[in-house]
Amino acid sequence: MSEQSAPLKLAVVGHTNVGKTSLLRTLTRDVGFGAISHRPSTTQHVEGARLSVDGEALIELYDTPGFEDAVALYEYIEQLPKTAERLDGPELLQRFLNSSEARQRFEQEAKVLRQLLQSDAGFYVIDAREPVLAKYRDELAILTMCGKPLLPVLNFVNSTEQREPAWREVLARLGLHALVRFDTIAPPQDGEQRLYENLSLVLDSQRPRLQRLIEHNQTQVLVRRKAAYRLIAELLVDVSACRRSVHPDQLEEAIQNLHRDVRQREQTCVEALLKLYAFRKDDAQASALPLEEGRWGDDLFNPATMKQLGIKVGGGMAAGAATGVGIDLLTGGLSLGMATVVGAAVGGLTQTFRNYGERLKGKWRGERELTVNDSTLRLLAIRQQRLLNALEQRGHAAQARIQMDTPLEQQWREGELAQPLKTARAYPAWSSLNAKKPQQDLQRTEEIERLADSLAKQQLIAEQS
Ligand SMILES: Nc1nc2c(ncn2[C@@H]2O[C@H](COP(=O)(O)OP(=O)(O)OP(=O)(O)O)[C@@H](O)[C@H]2O)c(=O)[nH]1
Ligand SMILES: [Mg+2]
Numbered sequence: 001m002s003e004q005s006a007p008l009k010l011a012v013v014g015h016t017n018v019g020k021t022s023l024l025r026t027l028t029r030d031v032g033f034g035a036i037s038h039r040p041s042t043t044q045h046v047e048g049a050r051l052s053v054d055g056e057a058l059i060e061l062y063d064t065p066g067f068e069d070a071v072a073l074y075e076y077i078e079q080l081p082k083t084a085e086r087l088d089g090p091e092l093l094q095r096f097l098n099s100s101e102a103r104q105r106f107e108q109e110a111k112v113l114r115q116l117l118q119s120d121a122g123f124y125v126i127d128a129r130e131p132v133l134a135k136y137r138d139e140l141a142i143l144t145m146c147g148k149p150l151l152p153v154l155n156f157v158n159s160t161e162q163r164e165p166a167w168r169e170v171l172a173r174l175g176l177h178a179l180v181r182f183d184t185i186a187p188p189q190d191g192e193q194r195l196y197e198n199l200s201l202v203l204d205s206q207r208p209r210l211q212r213l214i215e216h217n218q219t220q221v222l223v224r225r226k227a228a229y230r231l232i233a234e235l236l237v238d239v240s241a242c243r244r245s246v247h248p249d250q251l252e253e254a255i256q257n258l259h260r261d262v263r264q265r266e267q268t269c270v271e272a273l274l275k276l277y278a279f280r281k282d283d284a285q286a287s288a289l290p291l292e293e294g295r296w297g298d299d300l301f302n303p304a305t306m307k308q309l310g311i312k313v314g315g316g317m318a319a320g321a322a323t324g325v326g327i328d329l330l331t332g333g334l335s336l337g338m339a340t341v342v343g344a345a346v347g348g349l350t351q352t353f354r355n356y357g358e359r360l361k362g363k364w365r366g367e368r369e370l371t372v373n374d375s376t377l378r379l380l381a382i383r384q385q386r387l388l389n390a391l392e393q394r395g396h397a398a399q400a401r402i403q404m405d406t407p408l409e410q411q412w413r414e415g416e417l418a419q420p421l422k423t424a425r426a427y428p429a430w431s432s433l434n435a436k437k438p439q440q441d442l443q444r445t446e447e448i449e450r451l452a453d454s455l456a457k458q459q460l461i462a463e464q465s
Pocket of ligand 1: 019035037039064155183
């Protein structure tokens with residue numbers, strides 16, 4: 001067994017309000033980390049967070065207060081009385097830190113410098129929209145005096161006002177040639193990986209450790225994505241299999257109940273997805289998602305919602321109060337709809353269906369049968385995939401809404417529904433909307449897996465085209 005070494009200490013430093021705390025949230029996937037606001041001087045103290053793999057702490061990240069008055073601090077350091085011997089950067093900073101000014105006027109800056117001096121390296125976060133003002137040059141000059149490797153992180157690079165070339169030039173003049181572009185609101189897919197790769201350029205001895213973290217993160221991405229598709233597939237199978245018999249007198253109420261239960265079922269999926277991606281539904285960051293207070297704003301059964309997403313409201317089906325629901329007449333325990341799906345999708349009676357058919361026969365003759373129609377499945381599928389996309393593509397610091405419209409959605413809008421959904425139509429016992437405990441048989445699990453896989457594959461193809 002290899003001996004565990006102390007975690008790598010990284011300080012996140014920079015001017016106030018440039019997104020240091022946001023970067024920490026993104027890297028730790030901890031939406032609760034620190035406080036973020038559009039006002040400067042939000043972070044007042046150094047705060048640490050650990051990144052662990054298999055229980056071993058690999059990295060300690062330290063958030064620090066922002067630099068506010070670098071020009072004055074630089075002047076102060078420069079006018080410190082000369083000593084007999086010439087002092088190097090860290091020695092000079094130590095003299096400053098021992099002075100009373102480090103406890104008064106420059107208290108915030110002193111906290112930052114102490115932390116960087118104690119760390120192995122630092123991320124220097126930059127608001128790339130800002131011109132390279134004297135205060136930033138002085139800030140950089142002071143920070144480089146710590147003698148620690150600094151990796152500049154260009155934030156806000158997605159802004160039209162960004163001034164990346166000017167920043168690159170000034171950084172190069174200070175000997176800072178490695179740099180990463182990392183918009184914490186919309187980080188590139190491989191943003192984290194590039195961040196750690198670039199860090200290993202300036203911290204060569206830490207390469208194996210950083211590589212381990214990169215690999216761990218990549219695995220986590222895949223594990224999470226797989227779990228997400230399974231959640232969506234389970235929702236769709238659940239809803240597709242839903243089948244309720246009602247007396248004609250209670251039709252209206254039954255439709256209402258069905259609407260309510262399907263809405264609730266969708267919400268359960270939304271919440272599971274948010275949890276999987278460590279978003280909190282009441283969190284400010286969740287405003288970057290296409291949700292309102294953690295739920296879809298547009299009602300699932302409002303025809304306008306379907307229209308908005310370009311889904312045709314099921315032909316021939318009752319509109320209005322019964323939007324999104326199929327109503328069928330039950331004769332001899334078998335509705336026409338059921339007979340059709342059994343014939344078309346399953347190609348034979350199964351044990352499950354036989355039980356179901358027997359149960360209905362005679363007892364509920366002449367009753368109506370409610371199902372959730374295809375347009376609702378389409379809508380559910382599109383919405384959940386939109387949410388997943390938003391969850392995957394955005395950092396935890398995201399604070400703006402997104403929009404998208406993909407060929408994949410087009411397929412869900414108009415294409416044929418996936419086979420597992422057709423199959424599920426014939427297995428009412430699979431649905432948690434029919435019974436508290438859906439039948440957890442092997443076939444159900446297999447169909448859910450199959451659907452999850454095809455969702456993942458479609459997504460992959462859509463990304464590549
Ligand atoms: N558009 C955009 N906004 C960002 C980005 N990063 C941070 N922000 C916003 O910038 C503001 C400041 O972010 P913080 O993370 O609090 O910045 P900070 O550097 O920790 O600030 P202090 O603690 O006050 O020094 C917040 O309103 C963030 O939502 C980014 O990459 N793009
Ligand atoms: Mg902060």
